Amino acid sequence: MSDFDREGRGGRGGAGGKGAAGEKAGGRRTFFRRRRVCKFCVEKIDYISYKDVKLLAPFIPERGKIQPRRISGVCATHQRALQTAIKRARQIALVPYVTD
Amino acid sequence: MSTVRQYELVYITPPEITEEALADLHQQVVAVVGRFGGTIEKTENWGRRKLAYEINHQREGVYVLEVINGPGAMLAELDRRLRVIDQVVRHMLVRVDEDLAKADRARARRKSAMAARRVRRGLPPEPTETELHRRREEDDDLEGGDTFRGGDR
Numbered sequence: 505m506s507d508f509d510r511e512g513r514g515g516r517g518g519a520g521g522k523g524a525a526g527e528k529a530g531g532r533r534t535f536f537r538r539r540r541v542c543k544f545c546v547e548k549i550d551y552i553s554y555k556d557v558k559l560l561a562p563f564i565p566e567r568g569k570i571q572p573r574r575i576s577g578v579c580a581t582h583q584r585a586l587q588t589a590i591k592r593a594r595q596i597a598l599v600p601y602v603t604d
Numbered sequence: 605m606s607t608v609r610q611y612e613l614v615y616i617t618p619p620e621i622t623e624e625a626l627a628d629l630h631q632q633v634v635a636v637v638g639r640f641g642g643t644i645e646k647t648e649n650w651g652r653r654k655l656a657y658e659i660n661h662q663r664e665g666v667y668v669l670e671v672i673n674g675p676g677a678m679l680a681e682l683d684r685r686l687r688v689i690d691q692v693v694r695h696m697l698v699r700v701d702e703d704l705a706k707a708d709r710a711r712a713r714r715k716s717a718m719a720a721r722r723v724r725r726g727l728p729p730e731p732t733e734t735e736l737h738r739r740r741e742e743d744d745d746l747e748g749g750d751t752f753r754g755g756d757r
Contacts, residue, residue: 548714550707554698555614555669596614596696597655597665 542579544586552585554592560599564590568600606675608642610701613672615686616665616694619652625691626666632689633670636682642674659693671700 543562544552552559563571563578563586570590573583593599613633617626630647637644650667659665672678679697686695719729731739 548711550710551703592696592698594656596616596667596694597657597659598653600656 540577542577542582544582545579549582552582552589554589554596554598556589557593557598560586560590560593564599566603568603606677608673608675609699610645610704611672611674611679612698612700613670613682613686614696614698615668615692616655616659617668617691618660618662618693619664619666621666621691626668629689629691630668630670632685633672633682636685637672637674637678640674640678640681642672642678644670644672646671662693665693 543549549559554560563576565571570587573580576583578586590599594601615629617629626649634644646669648669650669652664653667655663655665672682683695683697686692722729722731
């Protein structure tokens with residue numbers, strides 16, 4: 505995967521990877537910046553309900569898979585809660601298992 | 605004998621279900637819950653909704669949510685009953701009290717942490733109106749600052 509790709513998706517990578525990419529990209533970083541913050545921490549959402557499809561939707565890309573947190577920037581605690589919420593929502597057909 | 609817990613029940617019926625059938629279904633749930641000494645806290649009819657995938661060749665369904673307080677033994681019976689009823693194409697029972705309590709604790713913890721922080725700085729524990737207003741403006745500035753720091757690193 506190229507640097508370009510990484511930046512565009514807001515990938516964090518390890519600390520080393522970030523440094524390397526930052527040096528290389530330089531000014532471009534600001535252009536492709538993506539705020540790497542957990543949406544649930546920022547908005548102080550304590551309980552992620554499976555009923556709230558609007559809340560879950562941004563974390564379910566086209567294909568219907570759960571977006572990895574390396575891309576979405578969600579913290580580990582909230583990703584875990586999000587995961588159960590999405591899986592529950594799938595059971596009652598609020599959210600797809602797969603879409604092709 | 606057993607502790608009361610809170611559960612959420614969601615069930616889906618075919619879209620062509622009649623009002624009476626829906627009411628009857630609700631009554632059946634009420635009956636089971638009543639038998640175990642539980643209570644129904646809330647019933648929400650979400651109405652017709654599109655299903656994310658086909659269930660029994662149906663693309664739509666009527667969703668009903670019930671928030672129930674009761675013992676765990678009630679769940680097994682409820683689950684068994686719902687499984688048998690043809691009018692219910694899908695159902696799910698989830699225990700929610702623990703997660704809600706956890707969320708409440710997190711909220712309380714955050715609040716007290718903020719109050720403590722403020723007191724340490726010699727401020728009143730609760731932010732004043734004017735402060736809240738000012739902070740909103742500062743937040744906008746901070747975002748710009750963050751970007752700069754990010755670019756610097």
